[in-house]
Amino acid sequence: MKTILKKYKFDFPVIIAFAVFTAGSFYFHFHTGIQIFEDNFWMFLKEMILVLPVMFILIGLFDVWIPKEKVQKHIGEASGIKGILLVMLLAFIQAGPLYAAFPVAYLLWKKGCSPANVFIYLSAFTTAKIPMITFEIGFLGLKFSLLRILITIPVFVLVGIIMGKYFKRNNCKINEA
Amino acid sequence: MISIVILTAVLVFISLIVDQRKTIKGIQKGLKQFLKILPTLLSVIIIISIALHFVSSEVLMHYLGENAGWAAYVSAALIGSIALLPGFIAYPVAGILVKSGVGYAVIAVFITTLMMVGVLTIPIEAKYFGMKTTLLRNVLSFCGAILVGAVMAFIYYLI
Numbered sequence: 440m441k442t443i444l445k446k447y448k449f450d451f452p453v454i455i456a457f458a459v460f461t462a463g464s465f466y467f468h469f470h471t472g473i474q475i476f477e478d479n480f481w482m483f484l485k486e487m488i489l490v491l492p493v494m495f496i497l498i499g500l501f502d503v504w505i506p507k508e509k510v511q512k513h514i515g516e517a518s519g520i521k522g523i524l525l526v527m528l529l530a531f532i533q534a535g536p537l538y539a540a541f542p543v544a545y546l547l548w549k550k551g552c553s554p555a556n557v558f559i560y561l562s563a564f565t566t567a568k569i570p571m572i573t574f575e576i577g578f579l580g581l582k583f584s585l586l587r588i589l590i591t592i593p594v595f596v597l598v599g600i601i602m603g604k605y606f607k608r609n610n611c612k613i614n615e616a
Numbered sequence: 617m618i619s620i621v622i623l624t625a626v627l628v629f630i631s632l633i634v635d636q637r638k639t640i641k642g643i644q645k646g647l648k649q650f651l652k653i654l655p656t657l658l659s660v661i662i663i664i665s666i667a668l669h670f671v672s673s674e675v676l677m678h679y680l681g682e683n684a685g686w687a688a689y690v691s692a693a694l695i696g697s698i699a700l701l702p703g704f705i706a707y708p709v710a711g712i713l714v715k716s717g718v719g720y721a722v723i724a725v726f727i728t729t730l731m732m733v734g735v736l737t738i739p740i741e742a743k744y745f746g747m748k749t750t751l752l753r754n755v756l757s758f759c760g761a762i763l764v765g766a767v768m769a770f771i772y773y774l775i
Contacts, residue, residue, distance in 0.1 A: 449739070453659035471669065479665035486702075487657065492650055493624045499646025500631055503638050536702075538657065538737050541744040542649055558753065565731040571703045578711035579723065587724050590767045594760040595732070602753055609748075616653045616743045 490535050498546050511551030518553065523596060526556045530563035540564040541616070548613045555603025557613070562595030656740055664700050664736055671699055673709050680713055680726065688722045689765060696729030697758060700736045721769030728761035 444451065457480075464472025514522040526547070533540070544557050552560075567588045575584045605611075631639040676699075679691050701709075710723050733754050734741065741750040 447655040450655040450659040453662055454655065457662040475665050475669045479668045480661060482702075483661040483665060487661065490620065491657075492647065493621050495646035495650040496628065496643050497620075497624050497646070498649065499642035499644070500627060500639070501642075502645055503642035504631065536700075537731070537734055538660070538740045541741060542653070545744055561753070562732060562757065566728075574703050574707050575727070578707040579714060579720075583720055583723070586768060586771060587727065587764065590724075590764050590771075591728060591760075594764055595757075598753075598756045598760050601756060602749075605752060606749065611746060611749050613744055614746070615649060616656075 486536070491539060494535065494539055495542065498542055502546060502550075505550065507551050510547065514547070514552045514556050516553045518556070522553065522556050523559055526552070526560040527563040527592075530560050531567055531569055533564060533568055537561075537565055545613045545615060553603060554606035554611075555600045557599075558602040558606075559596055559599035562598055563592075566591045566595060653740070653743065656743055660737060660740055667699075667736065668701070671695075673705065673712075676709050677713060677716075680722065681716055681718055688718070689725055689762070692722045692726040692765075693729050693758065693762060696726045696761070697733040697754075698735045699730060700734060701730060706730055719769070720772050721765050724768040725761055725765030728764045729758060732757035732761055 460472055461476045461480075463469065464476065512518070514525050518525070530540070533543075540561055544561055547560060548554065548557050572584060572588075575587075628639065628643070631642070676695065679695060680688065706727065710727060714720065714723055735754070738747075738750055738754065741753075745753070
């Protein structure tokens with residue numbers, strides 16, 4: 440119990456304070472508080488509560504079924520361009536906010552994906568998820584969207600390679616959270 | 617969203633047929649990870665919800681639309697890095713900004729930092745990667761976003 444409290448020493452006070460604030464807002468009809476809860480918090484919570492458990496189940500299944508050698512061979516240290524393309528493809532077909540990509544990054548790394556590819560995966564995830572792209576094209580046009588993606592890809596591959604080098608040199612690791 | 621739920625259901629079903637024990641172990645593993653990150657996730661969305669209340673579409677348009685030249689890039693990069701806007705708010709705002717005359721390069725910086733840099737989600741990222749790696753990734757992504765904006769500006773200047 441004590442270790443749990445210590446681990447979340449910032450999170451629990453925030454959650455409790457917000458719960459009290461929201462309850463108070465509804466009780467005293469404090470408009471701002473009700474708005475924050477109904478318009479923003481509820482929207483994020485709906486997105487999270489539905490998608491994340493499902494995603495974590497997928498991660499768990501991937502964990503028990505896909506052997507490490509397979510992952511290592513296709514997106515590990517010696518996978519080269521093919522590995523980069525594979526992690527990018529994996530990222531593009533996913534959906535959800537950036538924080539949904541971190542547990543996947545952990546799993547990939549644990550299974551033998553090279554650090555550079557893990558970071559390329561993260562950046563690719565943020566840059567061009569297909570569900571988001573359709574939205575972007577709708578509001579900003581195909582030309583803008585294509586240009587932005589084409590320019591961003593080399594930039595984030597470079598960021599990924601630099602991060603990978605840093606990661607290895609400092610013997611970093613990715614935690615289970 | 618629905619498709620990922622259906623996909624998962626199908627995979628769980630197949631997995632159950634092939635190996636029940638393995639499937640249950642996998643689901644347990646996944647859900648355990650979810651519960652572990654849940655408190656941090658909740659506190660981050662609480663903070664984002666409160667921040668979002670004060671950064672309405674009007675506020676965004678005020679800061680991104682009124683500045684010109686370098687100031688526009690700087691404010692786009694800063695707002696994009698700190699804000700954590702869902703796509704269905706960010707893109708409509710970006711669309712209106714373009715119509716009101718804001719350059720595409722500024723919009724590119726805004727969108728790129730918005731997606732690649734997450735100041736508010738640093739607590740979550742740090743739980744997985746550690747603080748140093750997290751900060752480095754965000755700083756590098758920030759520089760990358762500026763670079764993307766500069767190249768976009770150059771291309772739009774040419775065409």
